Amino acid sequence: MLLYGRHITSPSGEKAVLIASSTLQPLGETVGILSQLFIYVSIVTFILAIAVSLAIALHVSRPIVKITEKARILATGDYNMTFERGQYSEVDQLADTMNYATSGLKQAEKMRNELIANVSHDLRTPLTMIRVYAEMIRDISRNDPEACEQNASVIIEESGRLNSMVQDLLVLSKLQSDTHPIHPSVFNLTHTIESAISKFNMLLKKDGYDISFNPAGPVFVNADEQQIEQVLYNLLSNAVNYTGEDKKVEVAAADRGDKVRVLISDTGPGIEEKDIERIWDRYYKVERGQGRAVVGTGLGLSIVKSILLNHGADFGVDSVVGSGSTFWFELDQVTEDDAE
Ligand code: ADP
Numbered sequence: 001m002l003l004y005g006r007h008i009t010s011p012s013g014e015k016a017v018l019i020a021s022s023t024l025q026p027l028g029e030t031v032g033i034l035s036q037l038f039i040y041v042s043i044v045t046f047i048l049a050i051a052v053s054l055a056i057a058l059h060v061s062r063p064i065v066k067i068t069e070k071a072r073i074l075a076t077g078d079y080n081m082t083f084e085r086g087q088y089s090e091v092d093q094l095a096d097t098m099n100y101a102t103s104g105l106k107q108a109e110k111m112r113n114e115l116i117a118n119v120s121h122d123l124r125t126p127l128t129m130i131r132v133y134a135e136m137i138r139d140i141s142r143n144d145p146e147a148c149e150q151n152a153s154v155i156i157e158e159s160g161r162l163n164s165m166v167q168d169l170l171v172l173s174k175l176q177s178d179t180h181p182i183h184p185s186v187f188n189l190t191h192t193i194e195s196a197i198s199k200f201n202m203l204l205k206k207d208g209y210d211i212s213f214n215p216a217g218p219v220f221v222n223a224d225e226q227q228i229e230q231v232l233y234n235l236l237s238n239a240v241n242y243t244g245e246d247k248k249v250e251v252a253a254a255d256r257g258d259k260v261r262v263l264i265s266d267t268g269p270g271i272e273e274k275d276i277e278r279i280w281d282r283y284y285k286v287e288r289g290q291g292r293a294v295v296g297t298g299l300g301l302s303i304v305k306s307i308l309l310n311h312g313a314d315f316g317v318d319s320v321v322g323s324g325s326t327f328w329f330e331l332d333q334v335t336e337d338d339a340e
Contacts, residue, residue, distance in 0.1 A: 001021055001022070001023055001024060002021065002022045002023075002024055003019065003020070003021050004019070004020040004021070005017060005018065005019040005020070006018055059087065060088075062086075063084070063086030063087070063091040063095075064086075064091065064094070066084065067083055067091070067094060067095060067098060070083055070098070071098060074098075074102060074105070079102055079105050079106040079109060081102065082099060082102070083095040083096075083098040083099050083102070114282075115169075115173075118282065119169065122165060122297075122298065123162065123165065126158040126159070126161045126162045126165075127158075127162070129154060129155075129158045130155050130158050130159060130162075133151045133152075133154045133155045133158075134151075134155060136151050137151045137152065137155075161297070164297055165297040165299070168297045168299040168300070168303060169299065171230070171303055172282070172299055172302060172303050172306065175227075175303065175306040175307060175310065176306055182223070182224040182227060182310050182311060183224050183226075184222050184223050184224055185222070185223075185224075185225060186220055186221070186222050186334055186336070186338050187220065187221065187223075187225045188218050188219070188220055188336075189219045189220065189221045189228070189253065189260060189262070189331065190215045190216070190217065190218050190219050190253060191218075192225060192228060192229060192232065193213060193215070193232060193251060193253060193262065194213060194215070196229060196232040196233060196236060197211045197213050197236070197251060200236050200237075200240065204240060207247070208247050209240055209243075209247045209248075209249070210247060210248050210249070211236065211239075211240070211248075211249045211250075211251060212248070212249070212250050212251065213250075213251045213252070213253075214250065214251070214252040214253070215252075215253050216252075216253040216254055216255040216260065217255070218336075219253055219255065219260045219333060220333065220334050220335060220336050220338070221260065221331040221332065221333060221334060222332065222334045222338060223311055223313075223331055224307075224310075224311070227307045227310070227311075228307070228311075228331070230303065230304075230307060231303075231304050231307050231308065231329065232262075232264075234300040234301065234303055234304050235264045235304060235327045236249065236251070236264060237300065238266075238300055238301070238327070239264050239265070239266040239268075239325075239327070240266075242266055242268035242269065242325070243266035243267050243268045243324070244266070244267035244268050244269075244324065246267055248266075248267055249264065249265070249266050250263075250264075250265045250266075251263070251264050251265075252265075255333075256330070257333075258332060258333055259330045259331065259332055259333060260330065260331055260333050261328055261329070261330045262328060262329055262330075262331075263326050263327070263328045264326065264327045264328070265324060265325070265326040265327075266324050266325055266326075267323065267324040268324055268325060269321065269322065270319040270320050270321040270322055270323060270324055270325050271317065271319040271321070271325055272321055276317060276319065279301050279317070280301050280302060280304075280305040281302060282298070282299060282302040304329075308329050311331065313329050313330055313331055314329065314330045315327075315328065315329035315330070316328060316329075
């Protein structure tokens, strides 16, 4: 029991004693109920906390576990999979990166297969020729000097073709890998064109070929000179290869304000509209009789395309079937003073 007493005096002056009593039992019960409740609440909160943490852990880790499993499959060489994005941004970023890596690997694999198929197909022809003609020398023409010489020159020609194919392949694979950046410098394009043409003229004049040049005065560009020489060489050798009976090739440089356009024209068979898009592809060759002066590898224009794309240059071909083609490319002009 809780007892409380005190004297009190009424307003009229009468004195009295006030006693208040209360039993303590309900308070004890309340304390008991409260502490029981506290235990229940603690247990429920504990269970809830464990459940929530498990749920969060699963939510966070499940997408990562999935990505890890797929990455393991990817490592075995199976590139046909996509990494699913999760419910939060870090997993999305990881999935995006893995998808990007997968598409890169897929492309590399495709290029590798294509390259092996193309190379083995293209190398087979000259190799077969070399073998057949060598066998002919051994079995038939060994005692006939004239036939022997003819057969030997086919072998020499075909091995030259093999050599240029392998060289072109190396150039192309270097150009298409990121390990071969361009090394730009300011140079006089007119000089470069002149020297490329004079090399060709030296080689081909005896066969009656004539390459003329219509320059636009000294023109300076900021580009990789060696690679631009390669472009000129490939376009010139195609023009010489495909030009008509007159054996004429015309080169011109046209001043177009802040750009210079180099044009290489021949009088050959031209290129049909349906082939124009595809001639820049690797190994694409329009079906027709063999060229004459220079042996083609089917890689020349894809090298030209790679170089000009690396330079951010515009390029193209204007062609009229039956009267000739003009291949062109444009480079930004700079002044000689930009050389510093
Ligand atoms: P190729 O070694 O066969 O010449 P390219 O990549 O240089 O390979 O050219 C691809 C194809 O484009 C050639 O096979 C040819 O059919 C066509 N081509 C290229 N240049 C000319 C041209 N000046 N005139 C006509 N056709 C051309």
